[in-house]
Amino acid sequence: MRFLIQSGKTLLVSGPASLKLQEGEANVFGAPFKPQQRLIVKREKQFAIEIIEESIIEGDFGESATYLEIDDTTIPESWFEAANTFQKSNNKKLLVIGSTDTGKSTLCTFLVNHILKFKQSVALLDADIGQSDLGPPGTLGLSIINKPYIESDNLNLDSMIFVGKTSPSSVTEKVINGISKLENSVQKGTSIVINTDGWILDTEAIAYKLRMIRQLDPNMTIILNEGKEFYNIFENNLPFMRIQVPKFIKTRGREDRKKIREYHYKKYLKNAIHTNFSLNGIMMEGFLPNRIEGGEILGFLDLNGFLIGIGILEYINRRKQILRAYTNVNVRNVTSIECGNIRLMHDGSEIDWE
Ligand SMILES: Nc1ncnc2c1ncn2[C@@H]1O[C@H](COP(=O)(O)OP(=O)(O)O)[C@@H](O)[C@H]1O
Numbered sequence: 001m002r003f004l005i006q007s008g009k010t011l012l013v014s015g016p017a018s019l020k021l022q023e024g025e026a027n028v029f030g031a032p033f034k035p036q037q038r039l040i041v042k043r044e045k046q047f048a049i050e051i052i053e054e055s056i057i058e059g060d061f062g063e064s065a066t067y068l069e070i071d072d073t074t075i076p077e078s079w080f081e082a083a084n085t086f087q088k089s090n091n092k093k094l095l096v097i098g099s100t101d102t103g104k105s106t107l108c109t110f111l112v113n114h115i116l117k118f119k120q121s122v123a124l125l126d127a128d129i130g131q132s133d134l135g136p137p138g139t140l141g142l143s144i145i146n147k148p149y150i151e152s153d154n155l156n157l158d159s160m161i162f163v164g165k166t167s168p169s170s171v172t173e174k175v176i177n178g179i180s181k182l183e184n185s186v187q188k189g190t191s192i193v194i195n196t197d198g199w200i201l202d203t204e205a206i207a208y209k210l211r212m213i214r215q216l217d218p219n220m221t222i223i224l225n226e227g228k229e230f231y232n233i234f235e236n237n238l239p240f241m242r243i244q245v246p247k248f249i250k251t252r253g254r255e256d257r258k259k260i261r262e263y264h265y266k267k268y269l270k271n272a273i274h275t276n277f278s279l280n281g282i283m284m285e286g287f288l289p290n291r292i293e294g295g296e297i298l299g300f301l302d303l304n305g306f307l308i309g310i311g312i313l314e315y316i317n318r319r320k321q322i323l324r325a326y327t328n329v330n331v332r333n334v335t336s337i338e339c340g341n342i343r344l345m346h347d348g349s350e351i352d353w354e
């Protein structure tokens with residue numbers, strides 16, 4: 001299909017689709033949509049192509065794909081305000097908070113792309129362990145970005161921290177400390193945009209996010225929330241902005257979110273093989289003696305406690321001091337192995353706990 005679209009309009013495309021800008025000028029979430037570049041919109045995603053100069057866009061659409069021409073931008077006014085505030089006050093650290101499907105990841109993309117207009121590089125720190133943009137689910141990821149991006153899947157991963165769970169409630173300290181650790185690895189002076197998990201709607205969650213804010217001490221916390229629940233925690237003068245959830249969100253159901261996680265596990269298990277690890281001199285964490293069944297996600301960590309890669313536990317032979325795993329991690333660099341609370345098949349699909 002070919003679209004001729006006037007400047008100022010937006011083509012909202014929900015995947016699976018493949019797009020090409022034949023002529024004209026367009027942006028996606030603040031990054032240029034380069035002419036002749038092929039832009040893949042995955043099934044679970046939606047891209048808003050903002051037309052700067054009248055454009056011709058060619059699109060191939062999969063079965064469940066949709067497209068919609070809109071007269072305006074789909075980026076809320078308050079997103080521009082947030083970006084401008086950041087620029088004006090030369091803020092270094094931004095924390096993005098919001099429930100699932102409120103546009104957190106997209107806002108991070110938008111902010112990073114905006115900051116890159118006047119900074120050489122920006123650190124994106126992804127702490128959404130349930131729906132990670134960087135790294136497999138159950139991990140925290142860091143990417144130092146120096147050119148605008150549209151699809152986070154294509155970003156370089158600079159460091160990761162293993163958490164081993166996809167919901168934060170029982171690992172809150174681990175998540176917060178992990179963020180601090182990643183943050184400390186970023187060169188001083190670099191702006192940091194931190195994305196977080198979507199657990200915010202009960203008192204425990206609010207307490208957790210408040211602890212996170214206190215410990216990380218961002219220059220600004222951006223809350224994607226229309227509701228009141230979260231507002232109350234900010235009585236103690238922490239700098240924050242409440243901004244709008246976009247009107248055109250593509251929501252995902254529980255099954256969709258599971259599929260997205262599985263796609264990502266699979267990606268990070270690419271080229272995995274059955275590997276034996278000698279446990280001599282290797283630290284082990286999180287292996288609960290009576291609960292090991294095989295299938296558990298493993299984090300292989302380096303000397304500094306950063307995650308090298310994940311794997312799936314096959315078995316442990318304590319007598320021979322051998323752990324066998326399905327992984328693409330090289331035995332040589334591993335200093336410790338952590339056992340997580342997610343169980344996986346070799347193809348990345350999740351196994352439910354009985
Ligand atoms: N401003 C926007 N315009 C168009 N689509 C958007 C916008 N914000 C988010 N979306 C789409 O809605 C979906 C959910 O947004 P996302 O940023 O992934 O939310 P979250 O990270 O909070 O779960 C994504 O497919 C995204 O592309």
Ligand SMILES: [Mg+2]
Binds near residue numbers: 104105106128131133
């Ligand atoms: Mg997200």
